[in-house]
Amino acid sequence: xxxxxxxxxxxxxxxxxxxxxxxxxxxxxxxxxxxxxxxxxxxxxxxxxxxxxxxxxxxxxxxxxxxxxxxxxxxxxxxxxxxxxxxxxxxxxxxxxxxxxxxxxxxxxxxxx
Amino acid sequence: xxxxxxxxxxxxxxxxxxxxxxxxxxxxxxxxxxxxxxxxxxxxxxxxxxxxxxxxxxxxxxxxxxxxxxxxxxxxxxxxxxxxxxxxxxxxxxxxxxxxxxxxxxxxxxxxxxxx
Numbered sequence: 752x753x754x755x756x757x758x759x760x761x762x763x764x765x766x767x768x769x770x771x772x773x774x775x776x777x778x779x780x781x782x783x784x785x786x787x788x789x790x791x792x793x794x795x796x797x798x799x800x801x802x803x804x805x806x807x808x809x810x811x812x813x814x815x816x817x818x819x820x821x822x823x824x825x826x827x828x829x830x831x832x833x834x835x836x837x838x839x840x841x842x843x844x845x846x847x848x849x850x851x852x853x854x855x856x857x858x859x860x861x862x863x864x
Numbered sequence: 865x866x867x868x869x870x871x872x873x874x875x876x877x878x879x880x881x882x883x884x885x886x887x888x889x890x891x892x893x894x895x896x897x898x899x900x901x902x903x904x905x906x907x908x909x910x911x912x913x914x915x916x917x918x919x920x921x922x923x924x925x926x927x928x929x930x931x932x933x934x935x936x937x938x939x940x941x942x943x944x945x946x947x948x949x950x951x952x953x954x955x956x957x958x959x960x961x962x963x964x965x966x967x968x969x970x971x972x973x974x975x976x977x978x979x980x
Binding site: 755783785787793794795796797800839841843845849850851852853854855856857 | 895897899904905906907908909912919920922953955959967968969970971972973974
């Protein structure tokens with residue numbers, strides 16, 4: 752049973768601070784990792800993808816991957832109230848011939864003005 | 865790209881009725897996926913098409929559920945004899961044929977189903 756674990760939160764940070772979101776996964780064969788943002792009542796929106804160990808930066812977002820520890824994180828710098836949403840971690844093991852994403856339950860982020 | 869589109873956006877039905885949802889993927893995306901999401905949970909995979917071929921089905925996809933992609937373009941998901949437990953957001957996603965590690969999946973707006 753493939754599992755993706757996230758702290759459900761809510762995680763509250765003041766405006767301008769760094770928000771740190773964490774995710775662990777059980778399938779050691781996982782190759783690709785994604786962060787989606789989901790506003791209440793809306794569908795998930797892809798914000799970051801990462802495939803190699805280390806950091807990947809895109810604007811205010813940095814994804815970090817450590818395959819040895821089976822850990823992936825998302826940092827949001829200079830957090831804005833518009834970042835308030837649920838962040839979903841998703842994992843893919845395409846090497847097994849499967850293209851299904853396995854999602855965590857999401858972490859709810861609240862950025863306080 | 866106009867994005868993934870889904871129709872209808874909302875559907876209210878009575879228990880026992882059949883419902884059908886449609887998904888139009890991003891043009892030139894040959895992979896299409898259906899997921900289901902209930903409140904407080906992440907999306908759960910239902911099924912996946914590459915062109916017109918249905919290549920994966922989850923055990924969540926009971927025999928009351930059927931999905932098609934007849935010409936490798938749009939897809940339909942039908943639920944027969946709906947049950948209250950089918951109430952959920954049904955999400956469609958598509959990805960580019962580049963595949964491999966770059967199998968980024970982009971979601972449509974979803975169809976919210978309420979079974980009374």
